Amino acid sequence: MQRTxxxxxxxxxxxxxxxxxxxxxxxxxxDELGERGLTFRLLAKQLKTGPGALYWHVSNKDELVALAAxxxxxxxxAADPGSGEDAGSGLRALAVAVFDAxxxxxxxxxxxxxxxxxxxALRLLDRIGTLVAGTALPxxxxxxxxxxxxYYITGVSAQIIAPRTVHDATVSxxxxxxxxxxxxxALDAADYPFLTRATEHLRDHADRDQFTTGLxxxxxxxxxxxxxxxxx
Amino acid sequence: MQRTxxxxxxxxxxxxxxxxxxxxxxxxxxDELGERGLTFRLLAKQLKTGPGALYWHVSNKDELVALAAxxxxxxxxAADPGSGEDAGSGLRALAVAVFDAxxxxxxxxxxxxxxxxxxxALRLLDRIGTLVAGTALPxxxxxxxxxxxxYYITGVSAQIIAPRTVHDATVSxxxxxxxxxxxxxALDAADYPFLTRATEHLRDHADRDQFTTGLxxxxxxxxxxxxxxxxx
DNA sequence: ACCTGAACACCGTTCAAGT
DNA sequence: ACCTGAACACCGTTCAAGT
Numbered sequence: 306m307q308r309t310x311x312x313x314x315x316x317x318x319x320x321x322x323x324x325x326x327x328x329x330x331x332x333x334x335x336d337e338l339g340e341r342g343l344t345f346r347l348l349a350k351q352l353k354t355g356p357g358a359l360y361w362h363v364s365n366k367d368e369l370v371a372l373a374a375x376x377x378x379x380x381x382x383a384a385d386p387g388s389g390e391d392a393g394s395g396l397r398a399l400a401v402a403v404f405d406a407x408x409x410x411x412x413x414x415x416x417x418x419x420x421x422x423x424x425x426a427l428r429l430l431d432r433i434g435t436l437v438a439g440t441a442l443p444x445x446x447x448x449x450x451x452x453x454x455x456y457y458i459t460g461v462s463a464q465i466i467a468p469r470t471v472h473d474a475t476v477s478x479x480x481x482x483x484x485x486x487x488x489x490x491a492l493d494a495a496d497y498p499f500l501t502r503a504t505e506h507l508r509d510h511a512d513r514d515q516f517t518t519g520l521x522x523x524x525x526x527x528x529x530x531x532x533x534x535x536x537x
Numbered sequence: 538m539q540r541t542x543x544x545x546x547x548x549x550x551x552x553x554x555x556x557x558x559x560x561x562x563x564x565x566x567x568d569e570l571g572e573r574g575l576t577f578r579l580l581a582k583q584l585k586t587g588p589g590a591l592y593w594h595v596s597n598k599d600e601l602v603a604l605a606a607x608x609x610x611x612x613x614x615a616a617d618p619g620s621g622e623d624a625g626s627g628l629r630a631l632a633v634a635v636f637d638a639x640x641x642x643x644x645x646x647x648x649x650x651x652x653x654x655x656x657x658a659l660r661l662l663d664r665i666g667t668l669v670a671g672t673a674l675p676x677x678x679x680x681x682x683x684x685x686x687x688y689y690i691t692g693v694s695a696q697i698i699a700p701r702t703v704h705d706a707t708v709s710x711x712x713x714x715x716x717x718x719x720x721x722x723a724l725d726a727a728d729y730p731f732l733t734r735a736t737e738h739l740r741d742h743a744d745r746d747q748f749t750t751g752l753x754x755x756x757x758x759x760x761x762x763x764x765x766x767x768x769x
Numbered sequence: 770a771c772c773t774g775a776a777c778a779c780c781g782t783t784c785a786a787g788t
Numbered sequence: 789a790c791c792t793g794a795a796c797a798c799c800g801t802t803c804a805a806g807t
Contacts, residue, residue, distance in 0.1 A: 321790085321791095322790080322791080344779095344780075344781090345780085345781065345782080346780085346781095349793095354791070354792075354793095355791070355792045355793050355794090356781085356782080356792095356793080357782085357783075357784080357791075357792065357793065357794095358790075358791050358792070358793095360781095360782070360783080361789085361790060361791075362790095365781075365782075366781065366782090367703070415647060418696065418699065418700045418703075419696045419697065419700060420700075420714075420717055420739060422717055422720060427721075427724070427729065427732060428729075430731070430732060431728075431729045431730070431731045431732045432731075433731075434731030434732065434735065435730060435731045438731065447731075447735075448735045448738035448739075448742075449738070449742070449746070449747065449750045450750065450754070451731070451735075452742075452747055452750075453693075453747065453750045453751030453754060454751070456693045456696045456697065456747065456751060457689065457692075457693060457751055457755075459696060460689075460692035460693040460694075460695060460696035461685075461688045461689060461692040461693070462692075463692055463695065463696070464650070464651045464688045464691060464692035464695070465651065465688065467650065468650045468651060468652075471599070471650075482652075485652055485654055488654060489659075492659070496663075497659065497660075497663045498663065498667060499662070499663045499664075499665075499666030499667045499670065499679075499683070500659060500662060500663045500666065503666065503679075503680045503683075506680035506681070507652060507680075510680075510681070510684075514681070515681065515684055515685065515688065518681045518682065518684075518685045519685030519686070519688060519689055519755065521758070522682070522685060522755050522758035522759060522762060523689075523751065523754050523755050523758055524758070525757075525758035525761045525762060526753070526754035526755055526756070526757035526758035526761070527754060528761065529757045529758070529760065529761055530754060530757060553771080553772095554771080554772080576798095576799075576800090577799085577800065577801080578799085578800095581774095586772065586773075586774095587772070587773045587774045587775090588773095588774080588800085588801080589772075589773065589774065589775095589801085589802075589803080590771075590772050590773070590774095592800095592801070592802080593770085593771060593772075594771095597800075597801075598800065598801090
């Protein structure tokens with residue numbers, strides 16, 4: 306299970322493999338070729354070994370992709386300005402940093418899963434929880450609220466970002482939205498009264514704004530839940 | 538693209554294939570064996586044909602799974618009591634119906650993707666939009682708010698439900714939570730001040746409550762956003 | 770128009786053998 | 789302890805041939 310950590314702990318060959326090295330190379334391949342493009346054969350070739358060698362450091366492809374996605378999640382902490390402000394703005398900044406990190410590595414979005422078990426996912430939930438704990442909310446609600454926020458961040462990011470991994474290779478985002486808008490327009494207005502009038506919004510929408518709209522609703526709900534006390 | 542619809546439009550053989558038949562059989566196999574267990578060879582055998590025949594009705598496995606997931610989403614409408622109440626309770630009932638439908642078919646959770654293009658996903662967003670339109674919110678915000686709610690429902694459901702498809706075959710949910718709780722306890726309290734104290738909440742938590750906690754926060758935020766008018 | 774099934778071009782993963 | 793690479797047991801998908 307644990308296998309090697311650390312890089313060539315002394316006396317190892319200079320070009321020794323390690324889980325870090327493998328995950329790093331996997332991220333690069335995933336960025337370039339997507340999840341289907343990542344292959345143990347190809348990855349092994351890049352690292353100048355045989356496919357079997359990789360299995361000494363990761364137990365299978367699922368674990369490898371999960372580790373790679375957690376690596377991407379880690380980028381968010383580098384971008385996040387960190388605390389120093391009130392809980393509300395801290396949560397918002399953190400959420401946006403996660404969205405942006407996943408936005409740059411779309412294949413990762415659908416692989417950040419709950420409850421967290423990997424290093425950076427754990428860090429994320431802990432940070433959210435600590436911010437929530439600095440709120441007017443009663444202590445017994447901290448965990449459920451922190452979890453709800455964490456689920457929103459990763460779940461909604463995945464909803465918005467993951468579809469890109471399917472289409473982007475073949476059609477551009479704009480072309481996809483335009484085609485979808487045309488399909489909505491062609492629907493029967495009696496069956497779909499809302500969608501048939503909403504197509505211009507679909508064409509114009511910015512993904513990041515979609516994410517923050519719901520986020521602000523959720524964080525706004527926090528104020529309500531906490532009662533009329535200092536802003537969260 | 539379009540291929541056959543409808544079942545044996547007259548003069549067809551009684552046992553003729555159709556997309557509906559294929560999707561129905563796929564749902565059954567997905568329920569039983571999960572996404573990896575669904576195989577064109579196996580599916581063809583169940584339907585007493587060769588694998589090639591399926592490609593006349595669906596273009597590939599991705600499309601088949603997407604259609605199967607949309608089928609599952611359709612179950613939610615059967616369960617939903619429907620309108621007759623205010624927007625807030627209507628949205629809540631619809632959201633919970635979707636969660637429960639996905640809960641019964643966990644493999645589907647990660648395949649409901651946005652923006653909607655398939656029949657039931659379209660219906661869902663239209664229904665949410667219609668409910669939101671019956672709110673005090675200004676009209677120009679209807680689309681973004683409806684989308685935000687829709688993203689919450691499918692995205693957070695997927696976060697909560699999808700992990701089960703990975704573990705359930707090997708370990709039970711309780712065993713997984715217990716193991717995760719133990720890992721959290723073993724973390725350094727200085728690095729993870731929140732998580733190390735939260736493990737009992739993790740063990741006790743009910744998935745469905747996690748979903749509704751965030752949902753109520755989000756819907757509560759709607760009241761704030763709409764100003765002090767009649768409840769949404 | 771729709772079905773058949775063999776064949777192609779891959780995969781992830783294992784494992785005996787090496788160093 | 790770690791690496792090698794051939795081999796196993798599959799896949800999704802295609803396509804010439806049938807009805």
